Amino acid sequence: MNILEKKKVPEFMAALAADYDLYGPIVHPDSKDVLFDRAADPGDIALQAPIPYNPAKIPFFPQRESILGYTYDRSTGDVRIAPADLVRPKALVGIRSCDLTGLLCLDRFFLGQEFVDDVFRDHRRKTFIVANTCVRPFPQCFCVCTDSGPSAREGFDINLTEAGDVYLVEAGSEKGEALVRKLELPAADEAQTALKDKIVDGSIALFDEVSRENKAWISRATNRLTTGFIRNEVWEYIGKQCFECGACAFTCPSCSCFNIEDLNGPDGTTDRCRTWDSCSFEGYTKMAGDHNPRRPVEDRRNKRFFCKLSYSQSRKYLRPGCVGCGRCVRVCPGDIGLPTVVTAIRREITE
């Protein structure tokens, strides 16, 4: 473990900015909203800002991304296909453990199944990750329920933990160690090293107090979903609450559904774009000829929560598909964020 003095943070950011585009939590100057975004200036990244509104998947899995380009001249028969190659090296700075866990879920899903997603792989190959231990939970957080926080255990190049005037620095990869050496960060003494566990324990203890409404003890719910039978009325209730806005999926760090469309430009080129999609949209499973095997709204809701709590275990992530960031709680106009649904399922068990 090493030490980064707070006054040296700009130097740390500048060293990263030399090699990477920087992304991190940025406080909007007027509204004070925190958004995860590309930093025009390394100094814009606010390490201790509250959790951003949007998830950290954006640099790797943008809301809209060209995955292929082509031109076709029908008169001459000339076809030119070019795989998209727009990937720039990027550093994610100050992502919390929940968001990092979401990213590791996406890694497992996009890179670890039968087929590899080339586009996502290219993004991930050129990435540097600076994780940031959550020293205090926010009201919507429940990462302690989903085994994804408050401090990252894997998947980072550097992990920072705020401790008074300094950050405790842990390197998690060779790239991370190289940066520590380059900046000549001093080693932490024994007392400082021991501080890390205390800080994490303190953060967990605070959780009990701060996030009273959002505890989501999901292992029982997962068990019930996977092995048992949930009454239809539960899904109907959840379905009726849903506005089909898709906000839960779009703010979720581990949601990965997408649509693909060929968009023709005025210059005769076509972009094959992928865009985020959500299984809560009615058109999601609609087939040509208007047959829709998954029409009722409760059926679609059912799929989303099965995906998060049950199907994710079997193949996708080998852990719950929920990382406890609480964004779905914050954005859902129908109050069916994941904790509410877990509570509904658990209530059914006890009845």
Next chain:
Amino acid sequence: MNAKTETAIVTVPEIAVVDEIKDEIDEVKTFYFRFVDEAAGRNFRIRSGQFIMCTVFGAGEFAVSLPFSPENDRLHLSVRSVGKVTRALHDLKPGDKIGIRGPFGNGFPFEEIKGKNIIYVAGGIGLIPLRSSIVHVLQHRDEFGRILLLYGARTSKDLMYTYMIDKWLKTDGFETHIAIDNPEPGWTKHVGFVNTLVERAGIPVKDTVAFVCGPPVMFNAVIRDLLKRGLKDAHIISTLERHMKCGIGKCQHCAIGRTLVCTDGPVYTYKQIKTLGEQI
């Protein structure tokens, strides 16, 4: 039923030329094609029951099951014009180019069903994905018992591949029973839904596997009648259709229950389908 597809073209389509277009029935045309790059053509090896993603340049991509057999069969697609992209495909002329990704999916389990009788039950254009299997099985005639095709469509004009069925009938031990939904002048064969053929044809039950493909209503009726006749649910095989975008298990549009039609299917047994918990 989940074998790796080693020859699949995963992200970037391979370019092919449409060299002949044949009108089949109303709204359905067959497109014969060849790959521009001969090496790509040689590497394009399919298993019967798989599907591809076909790009119509400037319009988009659609998933389509492969009707040709893995051996000695000309590459082609039979496609109904039913949405934006398939309409654009229907506007193509010979010489136009398309893009092909794949093949994807698991394919029919021929190794597991050697020596058995096979019944094909198809409704309308449901014969398209089964054609691949029929041609394959007829090419390996000695490996199977009785082979029956029960085929139905709305009207006589909606029957696909009738010219091929006539040819298949010349193969030893290939039987066909054909039906249309309503009487028509000059129609001498059976009238009634295709499931009524199950009873009428006196199908074998012991050591028999049924391949079923057609619209959902037909599918459910046929399954019910096959089970009533005593077929085991593990011996009823179907190829499912879903809205697909990526073909490689990422976009999730084709998720049914815990499975994805693009990588776990499209071929499922009825035993599996029963556990998926969704409409077909």
